[in-house]
Amino acid sequence: GQNIDQPTEMTATEGAIVQINCTYQTSGFNGLFWYQQHAGEAPTFLSYNVLDGLEEKGRFSSFLSRSKGYSYLLLKELQMKDSASYLCAVGGSGGYNKLIFGAGTRLAVHP
Amino acid sequence: GAVVSQHPSWVICKSGTSVKIECRSLDFQATTMFWYRQFPKQSLMLMATSNEGSKATYEQGVEKDKFLINHASLTLSTLTVTSAHPEDSSFYICSVGTPAAKNIQYFGAGTRLSVL
Numbered sequence: 020g021q022n023i024d025q026p027t028e029m030t031a032t033e034g035a036i037v038q039i040n041c042t043y044q045t046s047g048f049n050g051l052f053w054y055q056q057h058a059g060e061a062p063t064f065l066s067y068n069v070l071d072g073l074e075e076k077g078r079f080s081s082f083l084s085r086s087k088g089y090s091y092l093l094l095k096e097l098q099m100k101d102s103a104s105y106l107c108a109v110g111g112s113g114g115y116n117k118l119i120f121g122a123g124t125r126l127a128v129h130p
Numbered sequence: 131g132a133v134v135s136q137h138p139s140w141v142i143c144k145s146g147t148s149v150k151i152e153c154r155s156l157d158f159q160a161t162t163m164f165w166y167r168q169f170p171k172q173s174l175m176l177m178a179t180s181n182e183g184s185k186a187t188y189e190q191g192v193e194k195d196k197f198l199i200n201h202a203s204l205t206l207s208t209l210t211v212t213s214a215h216p217e218d219s220s221f222y223i224c225s226v227g228t229p230a231a232k233n234i235q236y237f238g239a240g241t242r243l244s245v246l
Contacts, residue, residue: 050232061223061237062174064131069232106173116162116233122173 021045023121025107030127031097039092039124041107049111051083051090052118056104065105066092094126102128132158132226136238143214144246151209151241153224159204162227164235165197167220174223180207214245 022044031037043051050069054062068074068083068090080093092105104123110116133156143149153163163180178199179187186199198210211218221242225235 052234059221059240059242061136061240064234064236067232067234110233116227116229117164117176117179118233118235119176120173125171 021109021119023107023109023119025105025121025124027122028125028127030129031094033097033099033128033130035097036093036095037097037126039094039105039107039126041090041092041121043088043090043107043109043121045109045111045119047111048085048109049116050109051081052108052110053079053081053090053092054106054108054120056106056123058103062106097128099128099130102126131231131234132156132160132228132236134224134226134236134238136224136241138241139239140242140244142244142246145215146213148210148212149214149243151211151222151224151243153207153209153226153238155205155226158226158228158236160207160226161204162229163201163207164225164227165199165207165209166223166225168223168240169220177209182207211243214243216245219243219245 025041053065056062066081073082078095083090106123107121108118135154137152161182165177166174180201188194201207223240225237
């Protein structure tokens, strides 16, 4: 079966660093994607990992370990506008170009 | 990334009526589009994969006769919710797949459907 787990909620302070973890067990794998979704809006693409290791893009970084079925999204220098849901998605399970989404992690950034 | 336009952004309809939602790829020829449904505080659930020029592929448990998908061109896919009922009230989101670009999906702004 398909299973993608991530924490339901997290809180952090403005200016701090937060790490959002994601573990997955899927029948196929064609990449691990992270999306940001503000309430009532569509998801926006943040990052993509297909090989093990760290991908850095500005304040956001994403890590993947395929052998452990594990990824994390690291957000640095948190800003209030980073308060959103962060969705972990696995590609290639159930179809080469499909994405299976986790339930999302709601991040609240406080002053 | 691809720019995706979804219309309408919000619709209210009476129970038993049909509602059509449009998803347009503005700067990318999309052979594949995806339709998702999202209930409050839940994640995106894939409903179907829309393939240009052919029939859509529906996920298990999604009624193809209720959720009609048409993908007649490389820039437009439509989802029609037929005989809508209150339980169909949800946030419907489309996306464009980019097989040549790591299969990243780019999403429309979503349509909030409320069935009275």
